Amino acid sequence: MNDRITKLRKRLFETQPKICSERCVIFTESMKQSEGLPIAIRRAEGFYEVLDKMSIVISDDEIIVGNQAKCPKSSPIYPEYSYEWLIEEFDGNPYYFDERPGDKFYYDEKTKQEILACIDYWKGKSLYENFRKTLSTEINEAWDAGIIDDTWVSAAGLGNVIVDYNLVLKKGLKDVITRIEKRISELDLKEPGNVKKKWFLEGALKGNQAVVNFSNRIAYQCEIKANEIEDENRKKELLDLANICRNVPLNPAKTFHEAVQSIYLILLAVHLESNGHAISLGRFDQYVYPFYRNDIEKGILTREQGLEIIEAFFIKCNELNKLRSWPDSEFFLGYQMFINLAIGGQTVDGKDAVNDVSYLCIEACQDVKLFTPSISVKWFDKTSDEFMLKALEAVMVHQGGQPAFYNDKAFMRTLENMGIAKEDLVDWSPDGCIEASIPGKWDFAAKGPWLNVEKILEITLNNGVDPKTGMLFKKTTKDIRKCESTEEIFNEYKQLLKFFMDLQVITEHINDEIHVLNDINAFRASLVEDCIGRGLDLVEGGSLYSADGGPTAGTISAGNALAAIDTVVFDKKIITIEQLLYALETNFEDNDTTPKGEEIRLILKNKAPKFGNDNDIVDGWVVKLEDFIGSSYRHDYKSSKYGKGPIPCCYSYSQSPVTGNIAFGRCIGATPDGRKSGEPVNNGISPANGTEKNGATATCNSIAKLPSIWFQKGAIFNMRLIKPALATKENRKRIIDMVKVLFNNYGQQIQFNVVDGEIYKEAMKNPQNYNDLMVRVSGYSALFTTLVPEVQLDVINRTELEI
DSSP states (O other): OOHHHHHHHHHHHHOOOBBOOHHHHHHHHHHHHTTTSOHHHHHHHHHHHHHHHSOOOOOTTOSSOOOSSSSTTOBOOOTTTOOHHHHHHHTTSSOOGGGOSSSOOBOOHHHHHHHHHHHHHHTTTOHHHHHHHHSOHHHHHHHHTTSEEOGGGTSSOOOOBOOOHHHHHHHHHHHHHHHHHHHHHHOOTTSTTHHHHHHHHHHHHHHHHHHHHHHHHHHHHHHHHHHHOOOHHHHHHHHHHHHHHHHTTTSOOOSHHHHHHHHHHHHHHHHHHHOOSOBOOBSHHHHHHHHHHHHHHHTSOOHHHHHHHHHHHHHHHTTOOOOOOHHHHTTSTTTOOOOEEEEEOBOTTSOBOOOHHHHHHHHHHHHHOOSSSEEEEEEOTTSOHHHHHHHHHHHHHHOSSOSEEEEHHHHHHHHHHHTOOHHHHTTOEEETTTEEEOTTTBSOSSBSOEEEHHHHHHHHHTTTBOTTTOOBOSOOSSOGGGOOSHHHHHHHHHHHHHHHHHHHHHHHHHHHHHHHHHOOOHHHHHTSTTHHHHTOOGGGTOSSEEEEBOBEEOHHHHHHHHHHIIIIIIISOSSOHHHHHHHHHTTTOOTTSSSOHHHHHHHHHHTSOOTTSOOHHHHHHHHHHHHHHHHHHHHHOBOTTTTSSOEEEEEOOBBOOTTHHHHHHTTOOOOTTSOOTTOOOOOTTSOOTTOOOSHHHHHHHHHHTSOGGGOTTOBOOEEEEOGGGGTSHHHHHHHHHHHHHHHHTTOOEEEEEOOOHHHHHHHHHOGGGOTTOEEEOSSSEEEGGGSOHHHHHHHHTSOEEOO
């Protein structure tokens, strides 16, 4: 890193995350004034007012500019989605924001009072409040029991979107504005439905004008700042930035610096409009490379200057932040915005797409060592070992699982199976943690309620009753104690899974309709095909592609549990089904039984096979479970946008649980895999902590058996390696060979943690000495010391593997 980047990075780490009231105050006042107008216009007016009136901050040494709030790393507030938790946490329930065990946010009394004053207007109007009122008693009971949960896309805005950055760079927002105006002029308002389309298009026009105005305000502030300083070099930089912001994103970018600045302004604006997260960047190296190459050829940019621009951009991405309620934060710990950036992959004609910017992104990842954007290497069979070696060198230095590695072959097969056009397949990009999206053509790469898969197994084993709440959800057709095989239990389990999946889909349909009424974000939609042509927002069906599907938690743990029942109860007959169920009911803590409760737990843990060791018995149970869930989503359900234009409008399987494996684990009692009550379930498709016994290759062999054809929403695979595994070029080549075998067998993704466990433990004891220690938590990286102890221990307890 050069001096500028070193200073910017240091300042980032020294800045406390704060709560900012500006957006809340401005937007609320606008919404008061616009009552009675269509929601698309109201939200667009509010968006314009926010971008027109919020503070503009230009910090020292910045070469990428634009701010989300008055201070870097501060979060705006969006009371229109939910507000109850704001009142509670300002009152210390369950914590004050600045006393949370993780993801702390700081604020002053003035900020608190300004937000509370706004909340009075939103009582009875918020999206979350009205959503929960609309749900059936049955769904609300399942939600409160920790079986399903849709907080993340009802108490906050919808995200997981990749807009068309390439379009903005090539044609500018003026092209979008021109097409909107043309589409409005074409509408025959006598035709049914066209009035509503006009409202949407007027909102989109206002939104684009808001962003252009915002960029001009930033330019003006750069000029003011330039006039206040004496340093001639910095003065020139600021005046250059002013010229850049007056040109982009309204017009096509002319230079590499303009291209990256334009991208950041669009990224920032989408966040400010919608409160979504996982607003990702797509194939960054592909659409900025022509500007880089052109500048290099003209001699107006050096490689070092290009690297500096990218590193400054990465630092700016880490200034974006989102305040979530504490219950929701427990699913997303680590101040994460889930901004994914893809590099590598292939061209439309099947050639290696790696270019100089691809290498610069890896170098920047290695230099700045930050948690966002998540750098994702797209691999296919012509990706060079040289590039993979560079990426693995960065993994070793970054220490937080970046870059992660994604398989073109597997994702393209899945998308083709769903009906995605062949010409779009190569452009697929990971969005958020890992979800597959087509940039500028897909709506929400992940959206929908969570499903607690192992919790449903617990309910099945209790004949349809949740033992924690006593609630009977759906009685099993046969008493589990009378089942004579694991297959019979599995059949009962499938019926309960289907029951809760039905509730999950119904919940999502209702959520969509509530968003249609309350949450049209027309600027974002105008950058996704074909919202302008259809005159529809994303949530209404404006995009070309759409498939819903919320995250799941604990599928591998549930497969382990089924294998344990099969092995210990029905095959080896070590214990009876009655003994097993009693041991689970008593959390393995009754020592007056024979065998004792703890002995039964150890039998289940040690005598039954566990996924991740290339054992066909347990892997077979996991595959059966994965196939049932994945095929049911794909074939048995349609999203609310079905028949409105997008394809395929099915549901897809997500095993991207973020930190939900810990939050959901608390809702689950003891389970037959030897898990005690309240302990985490496995993360993604990674083996349960401590269960891999046969090394990294065996683990990959288990993963390769999974039916990834269903995994459009992604399946997180964390692997923790001992540090020497990456220390030599020879070892890194062995890892590349292992990844190639995994990927050639349609494994989707893999990411590596390589920090010595003793360092993690020391960081827990003395966090002040490890403020920039990175870790790969799930499909994202985070600063280790910002995480709650439960998440830290979940990482520490992962098996360290040798190659």
